[in-house]
Amino acid sequence: MPLPEASHRKHVHTRTIDCRGYEREDGLWDIEAHMIDTKTYQFRNNWRGEMQIGEPLHEMLLRVTIDDDFLIRDVIAVTDNAPFKMCPDISPAYKALIGVKMGPGWRKAIRMKVGGIKGCTHLTELLFPMATVAMQTIWPLRNKRKKKENESEQKSSRRPVILNTCHAWSTDSPVVKENSPKYYSGED
Helix, strand or coil: CCCCCCCCCCCCEEEEEEEEEEECCCCCEEEEEEEEEEECCCEEECCCEEECCCCCCEEEEEEEEECCCCEEEEEEEEEEECCCCCHHHHHHHHHHHCCCECCCCHHHHHHHHHCHHHCCHHHHHHHCCHHHHHHHHHHHHHHHHHHHHCCCCCCCCCCCCCCCCCCCCCCCCHHHHHHCHHHCCCCC
């Protein structure tokens, strides 16, 4: 369903974010994010000169390599386009995330390691959705493998970490009743 009709307006800025998850041959997983900011008008940048319509003011890429337990094994941050010459210099700081686990406290861990002056606002913001992308990438394949390995086990006995993260996964919802009945707390 589209958004309701908007007031008369003029398009000024576009931020495009593309996140992708990859299964690696070595058993690890790569979660990548690519962000581009563009303007619909020309303007002058003190470092880069005249910026053309549609030319990226910001273009940042991140690759986070994780294992099956969502533990970060490597991080690569790249700044291809930025408004200041010094912006790409902070990219190596993102290696500080190695050893951090994606899961509860993810945003807090990001802020502690690369928040504020320890990082780049745009690269740091790209990290926030990566945990969800990782879950969407890994869980279906991991569950499929587990099911193949043990056909007799119908439902996992481990408490799903997704419980109570949104209204659909509330422990009293029909989604939990169907997918994780052991943890269902609603009325029958």
